[in-house]
Amino acid sequence: MSDKKFVILGQEIKKGESAILEVEVAKLHTRNSLSMPVIVERAKLDGPVLLLMGGVHGDETNGVAIVRDIIRKGIHKPKRGTVICIPVFNVFGYLNQRREFPDGRDLNRMFPGDAKGSLAGQFAHKFAKEIAPLADYILDFHTGGASRDNYPNVRVVMSQEKNLELAKVFGAPFIVNSKYIAKSIRDLLNKIGKTVLLFEGGKSLALDDFVIKTGVDGTLNVMRHLKMQSGKVKTRNKPVIIKKSKWIRAPYSGLFQSLVKNGSKVTKKTVIGRISDPYGEFEKEIRAPFDCYIFGLNTAPIVYKGGALYHVSAE
Numbered sequence: 543m544s545d546k547k548f549v550i551l552g553q554e555i556k557k558g559e560s561a562i563l564e565v566e567v568a569k570l571h572t573r574n575s576l577s578m579p580v581i582v583e584r585a586k587l588d589g590p591v592l593l594l595m596g597g598v599h600g601d602e603t604n605g606v607a608i609v610r611d612i613i614r615k616g617i618h619k620p621k622r623g624t625v626i627c628i629p630v631f632n633v634f635g636y637l638n639q640r641r642e643f644p645d646g647r648d649l650n651r652m653f654p655g656d657a658k659g660s661l662a663g664q665f666a667h668k669f670a671k672e673i674a675p676l677a678d679y680i681l682d683f684h685t686g687g688a689s690r691d692n693y694p695n696v697r698v699v700m701s702q703e704k705n706l707e708l709a710k711v712f713g714a715p716f717i718v719n720s721k722y723i724a725k726s727i728r729d730l731l732n733k734i735g736k737t738v739l740l741f742e743g744g745k746s747l748a749l750d751d752f753v754i755k756t757g758v759d760g761t762l763n764v765m766r767h768l769k770m771q772s773g774k775v776k777t778r779n780k781p782v783i784i785k786k787s788k789w790i791r792a793p794y795s796g797l798f799q800s801l802v803k804n805g806s807k808v809t810k811k812t813v814i815g816r817i818s819d820p821y822g823e824f825e826k827e828i829r830a831p832f833d834c835y836i837f838g839l840n841t842a843p844i845v846y847k848g849g850a851l852y853h854v855s856a857e
């Protein structure tokens with residue numbers, strides 16, 4: 543963006559300025575109103591606009607903590623360009639410590655929204671109209687749903703080279719090919735020509751230091767790559783690229799114990815878990831059906847037959 547005015551939510555932010563804005567989410571039936579804070583930092587020098595979002599699903603606390611740490615460390619103050627931080631996107635869900643909006647809807651299936659639609663639809667519409675068009679790059683931080691624990695990974699459509707390049711720069715241990723889900727934020731942002739990375743790490747209602755650090759370091763890498771922060775991009779190891787993935791499902795119902803760590807590589811026929819009954823009579827092994835990396839793990843103690851246990855690479 544050159545000398546164009548930068549106006550967000552009706553407020554102009556000049557070069558070198560910062561602001562904390564509030565988006566009204568809803569007037570509650572208790573007469574309280576609920577708003578979503580948006581933190582904007584604009585450098586004196588022109589550059590890209592980066593949007594960082596956590597808590598699209600209200601129970602995905604790692605994402606909230608990643609954006610918080612980026613702010614706490616001052617990484618969100620760019621050397622050039624603009625950073626927009628939304629640490630808690632779904633304020634409603636976050637208050638309730640639930641994935642959904644209070645009307646029961648998954649906010650991440652509501653885009654581009656509708657000004658006259660449901661509560662979640664109206665909120666999605668406001669975002670789609672007033673915030674999304676301003677961003678060039680978006681990092682959207684998620685965790686596994688329910689009891690599913692994700693080893694830190696970045697999801698992109700690999701045929702989109704710009705996205706894949708940025709995912710490599712981010713430097714999470716895994717890059718997972720993942721198509722756009724209709725009406726998700728990622729789908730909306732892609733349709734309006736934005737470059738978006740979806741980060742997945744850890745599980746809901748948990749804080750994982752390794753996941754949070756991976757998210758913060760990855761963001762700093764992206765900002766360095768875009769010349770929004772000084773310094774060199776630092777990635778630990780080459781990320782493992784997963785073009786196709788699959789779930790290994792429970793062959794029986796019962797108590798589930800994993801015998802392998804999330805993030806590990808296993809060879810075909812390795813015993814990776816056990817399912818047993820509570821009486822010490824029934825016990826079955828789960829073996830890896832092929833050589834694979836495990837990047838998602840169900841941490842539920844009790845599983846049903848057919849339930850997703852391990853998210854793995856598949857060729």
Ligand SMILES: [Zn+2]
Pocket residue numbers: 598599602684685
């Ligand atoms: Zn999520």
